[in-house]
Amino acid sequence: MxxxxxxxxxxxxxxxxxxxxxxxxxxxxxxxxxxxxxxxxxxxxxxxxxxxxSKNDTPSKVDDVDVAKESTVDTETKQEEVTEEQTIFTIGDTVDYNGIQVKLSSAILSNGDGQFVVPDEGKQFLCLIIDINNTSSSDIAVSSMASFEAYCDEYSLMQDIIGLQAPEVDGLNQLDGNVAAGKRMNGKICYQVPSDFKTFELNYSPSFWGNKNVTFVINSDDVDRSGL
Known part of the structure; x- marks a missing residue:
């Protein structure tokens, strides 16, 4: 029926x-x-x-190898997933978040020019060179004063304006300004650190990453001492 x-x-x-x-x-x-x-x-x-x-919403390290040549072996895939969760980086690392890449290119110790640009007694200038590559579709603003917090052997530090004139970084701009979509910025920030410092920590939380932040850790053995 x-x-x-x-x-x-x-x-x-x-x-x-x-x-x-x-x-x-x-x-x-x-x-x-x-x-x-x-x-x-x-x-x-x-x-x-x-x-x-599945979209990644955490800052992740950018590998130097060509992505097209990466292996698809399961063990390497697992290793890459661990790397994406990394939050502490060092000299030479490039960190990417939403198409905006930040690289701590080098860390240079300097005694200044010996005349007008000199650090306090028992201290040296630590000059950091940072590259920013804006591969996103929006312009961004970079502020060296508002975006960085520094610690040397656990003690907080303020940026040092005199150190910006150190001969080792002469000619580089201070890390401030706008970066248009598809463009790059290269600049410097400087601090004074004790001559016998062990570890320097730079916390970076730019406004264009929202509430995300990354930490660059520099050991004294890894810095460029050619300016001493």
């Missing part, structure tokens, strides 16, 4: 497989969830949601 349903137009009882209602002539359409195209749309939406959920 055929299944009986009610006509959606006049309410008369009709066979479920009837194409039209014999009482009013209205079409007997199937519910939307029984249409094949309905499930195709649902499948496409689920795939889109799954793809969006």
């Amino acid at each position: 055929a299944k009986i349903v009610k006509c959606k137009t006049c309410g008369a009882e009709i066979a479920a497989n009837a194409k039209v209602c014999p009482s009013c002539g209205a079409k007997n359409n199937k519910p939307i969830f029984k249409q094949w195209w309905f499930w195709v749309i649902v499948l496409i939406l689920l795939i889109g949601i799954g793809g969006g959920a």
Whole structure:
């Protein structure tokens, strides 16, 4: 016996497989969830949601090798996932977040020029050279004063304006200004550190990364001492 349903137009009882209602002539359409195209749309939406959920929202280290040449071996894939969660970096590392890449290119110790540009007694200038590559689609603003916090052997430090004139970094701009989409910036920030310091820590939290921040840690053995 055929299944009986009610006509959606006049309410008369009709066979479920009837194409039209014999009482009013209205079409007997199937519910939307029984249409094949309905499930195709649902499948496409689920795939889109799954793809969006996999987007990385943490700063991650950029490898030097060409991405196209990376191996797909499972062990290397697992190692790469661990690297993406890295939050502490050092000299030479490039950190990427949402298309904005920041690299601590070098750390240079300097005694100044011996005349007008000299550090306090028992101290040296530590000059950091930082590169910013804006591969995003938006312009960004960079502020050396607002975005950086420095610690030397656990003690906080203020930037040193005199150190910016050290001969080893002469000609480089201070790390301040705007970087247009697709453009780069190269600049310096300087501090005074004890001559026998062990570890220097630079916390970077630029406004264009929202509440994200990264930490560069520099050991005294890793700095460039050519200016001493």
